[in-house]
Amino acid sequence: MTWNHLIYFAVAAAVCWISGSLTSFISRKKAFLWTVILYSAGIIIYSSFITAFWISLKRPPLVTMGETRLWYSLFLALAGLITYVRWKYKWILSLTTVMALVFLLINILRPEIHNRVLMPALQSIWFIPHVTVYMFSYALLACTFILALAGLIRPTLDVLPAIDQLCRAGLSFFTIGMLLGALWAKQAWGDFWSWDPKETWAAITWLLYVVYFHLKSTRPKARKYIYVSLVVAFLALQICWYGLKYLPSARDSMHNYALNMERR
Amino acid sequence: MTVSLHLFAFPVNLIIGLCIVFLGWKFRKLYRDKHMSIALFLLTAVSLVQGFMPAHMAFTRTWPFVIVLSVFLIVLASRLFLRFSLAGFGLWLALWAGMLGTADASVTHVMVPRHEHARTSLPFTLRLEDFKVTRYQTGEPMEYQATVSLQDMSQVKDLPNTGTVLPKGTPVNSDGRENSVLRTLRVNHPVHYKGHQVYLMDYDVTKGDMTDYCIVMVTRQPWRWLVFAGILLLLAGALKTFFL
Numbered sequence: 358m359t360w361n362h363l364i365y366f367a368v369a370a371a372v373c374w375i376s377g378s379l380t381s382f383i384s385r386k387k388a389f390l391w392t393v394i395l396y397s398a399g400i401i402i403y404s405s406f407i408t409a410f411w412i413s414l415k416r417p418p419l420v421t422m423g424e425t426r427l428w429y430s431l432f433l434a435l436a437g438l439i440t441y442v443r444w445k446y447k448w449i450l451s452l453t454t455v456m457a458l459v460f461l462l463i464n465i466l467r468p469e470i471h472n473r474v475l476m477p478a479l480q481s482i483w484f485i486p487h488v489t490v491y492m493f494s495y496a497l498l499a500c501t502f503i504l505a506l507a508g509l510i511r512p513t514l515d516v517l518p519a520i521d522q523l524c525r526a527g528l529s530f531f532t533i534g535m536l537l538g539a540l541w542a543k544q545a546w547g548d549f550w551s552w553d554p555k556e557t558w559a560a561i562t563w564l565l566y567v568v569y570f571h572l573k574s575t576r577p578k579a580r581k582y583i584y585v586s587l588v589v590a591f592l593a594l595q596i597c598w599y600g601l602k603y604l605p606s607a608r609d610s611m612h613n614y615a616l617n618m619e620r621r
Numbered sequence: 622m623t624v625s626l627h628l629f630a631f632p633v634n635l636i637i638g639l640c641i642v643f644l645g646w647k648f649r650k651l652y653r654d655k656h657m658s659i660a661l662f663l664l665t666a667v668s669l670v671q672g673f674m675p676a677h678m679a680f681t682r683t684w685p686f687v688i689v690l691s692v693f694l695i696v697l698a699s700r701l702f703l704r705f706s707l708a709g710f711g712l713w714l715a716l717w718a719g720m721l722g723t724a725d726a727s728v729t730h731v732m733v734p735r736h737e738h739a740r741t742s743l744p745f746t747l748r749l750e751d752f753k754v755t756r757y758q759t760g761e762p763m764e765y766q767a768t769v770s771l772q773d774m775s776q777v778k779d780l781p782n783t784g785t786v787l788p789k790g791t792p793v794n795s796d797g798r799e800n801s802v803l804r805t806l807r808v809n810h811p812v813h814y815k816g817h818q819v820y821l822m823d824y825d826v827t828k829g830d831m832t833d834y835c836i837v838m839v840t841r842q843p844w845r846w847l848v849f850a851g852i853l854l855l856l857a858g859a860l861k862t863f864f865l
Contacts, residue, residue, distance in 0.1 A: 477808040529863035
C-alpha cells in the first residue's frame with residue numbers, strides 16, 4: 358500500500374461521509390441509523406488504508422507531514438461521529454466531513470508534503486492529539502462566531518441555545534488541547550507553561566471564552582454583550598492560531614517550527 | 622518590577638499559598654459574581670499585556686502580574702468554597718502550584734564536553750560519551766541521541782582514597798565510576814536523575830556526530846506534581862463538561 362492508493366480509499370470514504378452527512382438532515386427515525394452506518398463505513402474504509410499503509414511502511418505513519426495529515430482526517434471524522442451519536446447535532450457531520458476532506462485533498466494535491474520530514478521536536482505521542490483536538494475546537498468555536506454574528510445582526514433570532522452547546526464542546530476541546538500541550542511542554546521544553554507567545558494567546562483566548570460563560574450565567578439578559586464576547590474571543594483565537602506570525606512581539610516563539618529547524 | 626524569586630523560596634511560598642487559601646475561606650460569603658468578573662477581567666488584561674510584549678521581557682514575572690494572579694486565586698478559592706467544581710479546582714491548583722513553585726524551581730544550562738566532566742553548580746556532573754544524529758534520506762535530522770554519563774558528586778567526596786578534595790570536573794577514577802551512570806538523551810525524552818530532569822537542547826551542528834559537546838538543560842521543579850495533579854483535574858473537568 359502506497360500513497361498512490363490513497364485516492365481510491367479517499368473517494369470511497371468521501372462518498373460515505375458526504376452521503377452520511379446528507380442523511381443526517383432527514384428527520385425520520387431510520388435516517389439516524391443510516392447516517393451512523395454510512396459514516397462508520399467511511400471511517401472503516403479510511404482507517405483500513407492507514408492500517409495497510411502502516412504495515413507496508415513497517416513503522417507507524419507518524420513521521421512526515423503528509424503522514425500526520427492522514428490522522429487529522431481520521432480523528433475529525435471519528436470526533437464528528439461520536440458527537441453526532443451522543444448529541445444528535447445535525448450540522449456536526451457536514452462540518453467534520455468538510456474539514457476531513459480538506460486535509461485529504463491537501464495530501465492528494467500536494468504530494469511533495471508526503472515526504473516532508475517531521476523534525477525531532479515534533480516526534481512525540483502528544484503531537485497528534487494536541488493538534489487534532491485543537492483543530493476540532495477551532496471548528497466548533499468558528500460556528501459560535503458565525504451564530505453570534507447572526508444574533509447581533511438579527512436580534513430576533515434565538516441562537517443562544519445552539520451557541521451554548523457548541524461553546525461547551527468547543528471550550529472543552531480547547532482546554533484539552535491546551536493541557537495536552539502543557540504535558541508535552543514539560544517533556545520537551547522543561548516546563549508545563551512558559552508564557553511563550555502562542556501559550557499566552559491561548560490563555561487569552563481561553564479566558565475570553567470563560568468570560569462568555571461567566572456573562573451568560575450572571576447576566577443572561579444581556580444578549581448583546583454575550584454575542585460581543587464571543588466575537589472578541591474568536592478574534593483572539595485567530596491571533597493564537599495564525600495571527601501570531603504578524604505580531605512583532607511573537608517572533609521568538611518556540612512554536613515557530615519553520616525558523617527553529619536546526620535548533621532542536 | 623521583576624519579582625525576586627529567591628525571597629519566596631520554601632517555606633515563604635507555602636505560607637503565602639496558605640494565606641491565599643485562608644483569604645479565600647474568609648471572604649467566601651463576601652465575594653459575588655461581580656468580584657469574579659473583575660478578577661477575570663484583570664487577569665485577561667494582564668495576559669493581553671504579556672501577549673503584546675516580547676516574550677523575553679517576561680511581564681508574567683513582574684509584580685503587577687503576580688498580584689493580579691494572586692487576587693484571581695483568592696477570588697476563585699472563595700467561589701470554590703461555596704460551590705466546588707472539578708475544573709475550577711484543577712485550574713486553581715495548577716495556577717497556585719505553578720506560581721508558588723516557580724520560587725523553588727531552577728533551570729541550568731550546561732555545556733557537556735566529551736572528554737571531561739562539566740563544571741556545574743549541580744549535585745552531579747555530566748560528560749558526553751557518544752552523540753549520534755540519525756538522518757532521513759533527504760539529509761534532514763530525524764533523531765539526536767546523546768549518551769551522557771552522570772556522576773553523583775555528593776558521593777564522590779566520600780571516597781576514602783582521595784585524600785585531597787576532588788575539584789569538580791576531575792576525570793573519574795576507578796572507584797568513582799561506580800556511582801556514575803550512562804543515560805541516553807533524546808529530544809522529547811528527558812532523563813530523570815536525582816530529582817532533576819535533563820533535556821537535550823543543542824550540539825555543534827557543523828560537526829554532526831563528531832560534535833565535541835552537547836548542551837543540556839537541567840531543571841528542578843519540586844512542585845511539579847501539584848501542577849500535574851491540577852492539570853489532570855482540569856482535564857477531567859473538561860471531559861466532564863463535554864460528556865455530561
